[in-house]
Amino acid sequence: MSERSRIQHCPACGSHVQYRIPPDDNRERAVCPACSRIHYENPLNVVGTLPTWNDQVLLCLRNIEPRRGFWTLPAGFMELGETTSQGALRETAEEAGAHIELGPLFSVMNVRQVGQVHLYYLAQLQDTTFDPGPETIEARLFSEADIPWDQIAFRTVRETLKRYFEDRKHGQFGLHTADIE
Structure with a gap:
């Protein structure tokens, strides 16, 4: 630190x-x-979701620093008094205005350099109506081929997305962990 x-x-x-x-x-x-x-x-927990609709994933274009103008999964800092899943649901509603059904924990990424742990849950979108909050310029669905990989805000998001698409090809989703240096 x-x-x-x-x-x-x-x-x-x-x-x-x-x-x-x-x-x-x-x-x-x-x-x-x-x-x-x-x-x-102690490390801070960042909690979020990887929301999907058919073969697409939902990404949010950041309206705040760091990395304003880059794409990310809906996520943010966990608040006191909430569980990781409650925080992930709240962040998805705040950043994307998305209605989701929360799935299992999908990735846990340790970012030691900045004292954070990022936790992403799989989520199923209930509809494609989005109402982004002030921290998001735009919320949009992307197919794997259309993801702007060079404009992804954070390595934890990039690694989570890569693992998701790899698991989807195999038809089975596991829990992934990584240390981001």
């Missing part, structure tokens, strides 16, 4: 933290010298 994203001040008392290995731990943590609280920095 980069130095600028590290905790600087204790969220409990506001004192400047020190990074050290606390007793009974094996990693450097943000420790408050004033109130002795230990603050843990």
